[in-house]
Amino acid sequence: MEHGEYLYFIPAVEFPEEESTEALWFVFNGNKLAVETRNDKAEIPSNAKVNEYRDKLKSVFYLGELRGIQCYTAEMDNATAVGEDFKFIDLKTIMPSLEPEIFFVSARAIQIINWDKEHKYCGCCGALMKLKRGERAKVCPECGLINYPRISPAIIVAVTRGKEILLAHNKNFKPGMYSVIAGFVDPGETFEECVKREVMEEVGIRVKNIKYFRSQTWPFPNSLMVGFTAEYDSGEISPDGVEIEEANWYTADNLPSIPSKVTIAGKLIKWFVENTNNKDVV
Ligand SMILES: [Zn+2]
Incomplete structure (x- = not known):
């Protein structure tokens, strides 16, 4: 089905079978987003650029497609390890330099990263939560509590x-x-x-x-x-x-x-x- 202009973003949970070389990576260090800056515009690094740092990424999630382009998010603890390749800039600060659609995907991304970080353990019984298949949710293997990203x-x-x-x-x-x-x-x-x-x-x-x-x-x-x-x-x-x-x-x-x-x-x-x-x- 062609979504065209109707839905610019198609969310998804399960990772695609193949990672596209064009894929965009929304990589965060705390509240800072990794961007490449050209003139006044800030761009999201693509797969090729992020690949070098793959071993430094954690909390990797697939977000879905932005106008047919795969979008991933991840966290990187050491923001200084990327050298001149891209810079980490506070999302609120960089917001006016991002294309609106890119900002909205960044907004999804940071909320999923933070939800993952803040919901490691079950709020009822303290067991380690597991990702739920097919849904953006976590489930407690001990008591069955389900946790969705909080809005x-x-x-x-x-x-x-x-x-x-x-x-x-x-x-x-x-x-x-x-x-x-x-x-x-x-x-x-x-x-x-x-x-x-x-x-x-x-x-x-x-x-x-x-x-x-x-x-x-x-x-x-x-x-x-x-x-x-x-x-x-x-x-x-x-x-x-x-x-x-x-x-x-x-x-x-x-x-x-x-x-x-x-x-x-x-x-x-x-x-x-x-x-x-x-x-x-x-
Ligand atoms: Zn539990």
Whole structure:
């Protein structure tokens, strides 16, 4: 079956019978990804380049095919052993220099590597876990516990009030950086409830007309950011003082420093700017 543009990535668990010479290797040292840098672009090393270092790789997994090209991931403990062949750069730092599709495969890769590292032993009985055949999972040979890679969903929401957007400064942001509200989903909560709760907790505002926007993987360390738009309902801005130090309403022509457009936060703010401009035309 030809997937073409419909699915750019076909995940797989079992290793192919033959390793293609074109295969891409997503090799990590901690949170750092091995890349070859040319001009401003960062590229993933191919099979030929990584082959030399095969004895230094551990936790090798097959990921699937990116537009027909095999993708593997592995960990390398000694990041200095590769000389000038490729460099290890923090995934978050290198993200804007990677092709978006390459970033999304890197995001899969690092989460599988970390899951493997963090789930060596059974959380119930302490036995050594084994990989489960045919599934991205581990199984305990003693008690049968099954472990899947953990994904932690979080909401991210653009709250608007007419031609204004609510942007907040989180204490973990760089000075002067503002973004939309975000937070992890609690067990038992729906996305919509989480949007209401996070906005209320962080800035003391009630929202309405919550609408799904789009989602984005965020592998720092294992989030799935689920984006929403919402409209202001009532309340005065009151930052919680714990996570949020300051929050304000901004118009599209007077935005502070905001996240890059490759992030879903940046895309939500871009949506607000375009939507507001369109309103002007109508
Ligand atoms: Zn067990």
